[in-house]
Amino acid sequence: MIMNNTKKTTGKVSGIIANLVIVRADGPVAQNEICYINRDGIDLMAEVIKIIGNQAYTQVFESTRGLRIGSPVVFEGHLLEATLGPGILSSVYDGLMHDLHEMTGVFLKPGEYTRALDPEKIWDFKPLAKVGDQVLAADWLGEVMENSIPHRIMVPFVFEGKYTVKSIVAAGSYKINDTIAILTDSNGKDFPVTMVQYWPVKKAIKAYKDKPRPFKLFQTGVRTMDTLNPMAEGGTGFIPGPFGSGKTVLQHALSRQAEADVVIVAACGERANEVVELFVEFPELEDPKTGRKLIERTTIIANTSNMPVAAREASVYTAMTIAEYYRSMGLKILLLADSTSRWAQALREMSNRMEELPGPDAFPMDLPAIISNFYSRAGYVYLNNNQTGSITFIGTVSPAGGNLKEPVTESTKKVARAFYALSQQRADSKRYPAIDPIDSYSKYLEYPEVQESLRTSISDDWVDKVMLVKNIMIRGREASEQINILGDDSVPLDYHLAFWKSEVIDAIILQQDAFDKIDFNTPIVRQKYMLDKVIDIYETDFEFDSFEEVNPFFKRIINQLKQMNYSEFQSEQFKRFENELYKIIEERKVKK
Amino acid sequence: MSPVAFQKIYTHITNITKATCSLKASGIGNEELAVVHGRLAQVVKIMDDEVTLQVFGGTEGIPSNAEVIFYNRPPTLKVSDDLAGRFFNAYGHPIDGGPEVEGEERPIGGPSVNPVRRRQPSELIATGIAGIDLNNTLVTGQKIPFFADPDQPFNQVMAMVALRAEADKIILAGMGLTNDDYLYYKNVFENAGALDRIISFVNTTEDPPVERLLVPDMALTAAEYFAVDKNEKVLVLLTDMTLYADALSIVSNRMDQIPSKDSMPGSLYSDLAKIYEKAVQFPSGGSITIIAVTTLSGGDITHAIPDNTGYITEGQLFLRRDTDIGKVIVDPFRSLSRLKQLVIGTKTREDHPQVMNTAVRLYADAANAKTKLENGFDLTDYDQRTLDFAKEYSEYLLAIDVNIDINKMLDTGWQLFARHFNKAEVGIKQELVDKYWPEK
Incomplete structure (x- = not known):
């Protein structure tokens, strides 16, 4: 990998189409080599993406406005690289790892490249x-x-x-x-x-001994994930959802709460104001585990939607490389990318300008390969010194029109093991996080080694309980469909009970108020406590004279449980609501 | 914009298509402006000595020996305080009969703000419309579109919001605006005595569609002048972004690009993001807020234009005619302001988030009850109460003719809850119920 060409290849610009610039080179050029194109004294960074004869096709990471034919170009003899060393944490970089804080002025200036460290x-x-x-x-x-x-x-x-x-x-x-x-x-x-x-950045760092299957729970504090569809440490997951379904709020919650040593956030082609939220909050918020400020364990790669498109593609690789670097230190990394669809779109724009034959939806044909290659860089590893490290990767996908049968979602589904489907319907009725309990899955729940770890770390019957809850949710949905088709009074009372019992789980376990200072983050102990509570209610037989009594009764139960969710765990207030809850349950409990 | 002396004049065009023409020329910069046969054009492609120009006004009647003069600079706008109160076309030339504006010449479509230099938007924009202030609170530095069918009164609502928003400057970017709507805006602003705060860049349906592509950049360059140089609160109105995107697809089609979804160019997301992301809260106090209109075809939000827009903007507002009260309301289900979390409950009263969510949830229950009713099922007592609640909620809060302050909206919310429900049914945090539940 160490190239020591003494003389750099140079060239001259011979064609310009938006940010695709064709350079006539006077020497050897490597695919994906970095070059600098000089526009009136300013060097613009570019990457070689195709070579035909002595013509190098380059994608410029900047606006090419004002660039002229004949402008001089210098090839650097190396690929796009990340700079790795102490000082990366707490920094904010653009997609090419230039320090954004070091740049002067309010506006980004083309060619202003600051050092990473x-x-x-x-x-x-x-x-x-x-x-x-x-x-x-x-x-x-x-x-x-x-x-x-x-x-x-x-x-x-x-x-x-x-x-x-x-x-x-x-x-x-x-x-x-x-x-x-x-x-x-x-x-x-x-x-x-x-x-x-x-x-x-585009090459995986493989300096480790072994990469086993992920085998233990990665806690996020988000109930519907930890309890129902757990993420594994070193695992991969993705969150597809139409706009407005809460992808970003969920990703922010993960970046705040997840039990990781280091969190890398790649804001890839998304809204700048959302990144600003991280800048503002993270220096203030505390990491519950260490008591230090969140920003101290976080690195943000900000290549927002209005920043150069080509650098957007690079940004996810830069983020992954930084994650791999820290993993090699024996640390637990969470890598979040919002959104991988924007990255795929950047590939599409370039493929289009190069007049390649398009694949589905005009995306490049090798999109599935590129995506699976990227996801495979995550994982739990044993290092050469037998220490362990991990990268847990969760990407969001923004499917066009909310339709999950589009190339990016489909390609991702093939590689990511956990799938958190955000549902428009849940979002519309303000049931947040809008992760659909039935469509979503975590393959990790089926891994025997993960099940074993859940049994030892939480409780013996944990996995059975989770399966039971999934069943209750499915039955609840079926009951609700029947009620909607046949009418309230034409179905047996049991249907109403099945529906309302699933509603209790929905309201208390699945729904979580990301903006409440208590409810936003639930440790696994508390999740277990509340899950036991709702399962008890599920297993209790209640008596009703008519279906009209069911709704108000369960509304009261949900209300008490909700108040518990809003209270400090096991506090006076918490116990008071819990006692209230028992009284309500007693009112209708079948006496044996 | 007259050509400067000593410029080389080319007279041999090699290729002419509907929107572009090509010629041999050297020393030309990418995205540079030119005049072809008296029409403004811009460099879109250079291959060795062959330069391709996009002619904004279309190429009809351009002869192969037409005069081509290059300007040696990208499109620019002259900015100064004199812009205020004026109406311009897509090129920044006055269309109100007044003189050309003198000022500093700035390239349009300039660079992006460094994300670490942005400030978090935190200043609420009150509109008096509860469907917006209560449920979808707007914040300075935000970008949000109305998703509306062409027959909905979005221009009226937008004009109303603009005038109530207490912005220092309102910049109207009209793309494919009908002449009637253009005159409507002019009239409303005039009658409100607000003309000195308004700047308009207008491309009407009478003008060539490709010219529209310049309009948002012109408007936003003016906006940046007032927000950055003058630290003013600027509100930019973009209407209609669907017609802007249509112009993009015309150009990409004529340049033989492979279309992606719905015949739109593959770069649609980036093209729209470049415009919308100009919305920003600057550290010096100035801000640019963008309210746009994206017209839908038959309410279809999965079409590439609204879909990409939704992923870029910080929420969207839907208008709907509520037949129960016979008025236009801001739809509480589909509308969303993503930045509301930054102000509700902190800049507004503490009970704001819960009152907002509870009301919408109860409104959703009412929608279910309505479905039941339509399917011929009996309603429970609770169903009936949700329907009564929904009607009053529409009438007193959601209708766009409501004009009250936010505390009044919250009080109204509590009154409606108490009138139709008991405390357990609303499921609000106990301490808030204790404080705000109106006792009869």
Whole structure:
């Protein structure tokens, strides 16, 4: 991977169609190589996407307004790379990993490329390896504390084969570009190592020993996910939904609450104001686990919808590469991408300009392959030193017209193991989060190793209870359909009971108020407590004289349970509502 | 916009299509403006020495030996305070008989705001319409369209919102506006004595459709001048964005691009986002808020234009005629303002979120009851009460002729709850019920 061409290839612009620029090159050019096109003194970054003869077709990551034929171009000899080192956390980058905070002015200026890491910042380095150690790529040489997270300084991923640590610096203060170790390869050649390394974003970092199937619960605090369709640590999931169904609110909830060491948010082609929400809230909100501010564990890749389209495609890869870097340190990463459809659209725009034969809905033919390749970079891994790390990846999909039979949704469905279908109907009736309990699934619930872990960490009968609840929901829906077809008074009373019992679960477990300071995040202990509560109600026999009594009775039950959800767990207030609840249940309970 | 001296004049056009023409020329910049046979055109493609120009007014009657003069700059607008109170066409030329505006010449369609320099929108825009203020509260820096069928009174509602919104400047971007609607806006603004706050860029149905593509960028360049240079609160009205998107599809079609869904160009999402994302709250206090109209065909929101719009904008507003009360209401089910969470319950009274949600939920119950009634089933007592509630909710809160402040809307909400339901049925947080439930 280490290219050391001394002389860079140059070229001249020979064609311009929007952000597709054709360059006549005077030397060798690599597919996906980065080049800079000079427009009146400003260098615009571009990526080679096709080569025909000496013509390189490049996609420019900027507006090409004012660009002229004959403008000089310099090819860089490397692919699009992420800069990896301490200082990534709390930063906000554009899709190409330029620090947005470092840019001057209110408006983005084409060609204003800021560095990803601060070269002047002093870090307290502590060595972990000793002279004489045999090391491989991604092995830990030392660490610095980045916010509250131990940031491991690793053997660069591009190093192939075994190396011996020839020297390593003593504990002390260093800058990222200082040499902290010298490694010797099998031929006796020395390589100095600093705290920064570079990696081409489109290539997966595979410097780990083993990648097992995900086997344990990844807690999110969102009841309808954790309880009904759990995410596994190192798993993949996706959230498709029409606009207005609450995708972004849900993703924000995950980024706030999920039990991860590091959260990477790729805001890919979405609304800028939504990203601003993260900037404003995360420096204020606390991570419930560590008590530190959320921003300290978060990195945001902001390539919003009005930023250059080509960089949008790069942004998800940049985010994934950063996630892989932190995973190699033995950390638990949550990667969120909102929205992968915008990324696919960026591919479509380019494919269209290159006049490629289109696939379904004018998307490029290899879209399914690109998507599955990307999702496969997530996962739980055992590192070479037997430590573990994971990337849990959840992407949103914005299906055109809310129709799930479109190429991006279908391609994603083939690879992602958890599917959180947002339903327009639930959103319309303000049942948030609008995850449909019946259409959604988590394949992880079927993994024996996941079931085992749920049994040991929550309770022996947990999986059975979850299955029971899913059944109750299906029966409730059937009953409600029958009632709608036949009328309230033409169906047996049991139908009303089946429907209302499912409504209790819907209101208390599935629905959750993301904006309430208590209800927004439910730890698994509390989820278990409330699930037991609603299952008790489900298993209780009630007496009614007519169907007209069913609705008001269950409305009261739901009201009490809801008040419990809004109260501090096991507080005075919580118990008061719980006692009220028992009294109401007693009113109609069949006495044995 | 007269050509400057010393410019090379080309007279040999090699290719002419309905919307474009090509010629051999050198030293030309991408997206540069030119005049072809007296008509404004813009560079859309350059291959070696062959330059393709998109002619805004269409190519009818252009001869192959027409004069072509390049301007050496992209489309621009001259900005200054003198823009206020004026009416312009898509090129920024006055159409009100007044003189050309003098000022600093700025390229239109300029760069985006750095997301980290944006401020979180936090200032409520009160309209007095409860269907908006109560259920779908608007905030400065927001972008939101009306999704409306062509026969709905969206222009009237938009004019009303604009005048009540207390903006420093209102910029009207009319695309494919009928002459009648153009005169309507002019009249309403004039009668309200607000003309000095209004700037209009208008492409009417009488003008060539491709010219429309310039209108939003012109309007937003003017908006950025007032919001950034003058720290003003600017409200931009875009009507009708469907006609704008139609113009995009005409151009892409004539440039032989492969269409994606509904014959729209594959870049529709990015094209629309570039416009809507100009809505912003600046750190210096100025802001640009965009209220747009996207007309639907037969209420179909799955069509590519409303669909892509919905993914870009921060919510959408639907109008509907409620036959029970015989008035137009803001539909509480399908309308949504995503930014309302930033102000409701904090900038407004604490009970706002729950009153809003509860009322909509009860209204949904009423809709179910109505379905039952239509299917010939008996109604329960609760069903009947939801129907009574729904009618009053429509009449006193949802109708667009309501004009009250937000506290009054919330009080009205509680009164309606108490009149038709008991406390358990509304299911609101106990402490709020204790505080606001009206005792008889």
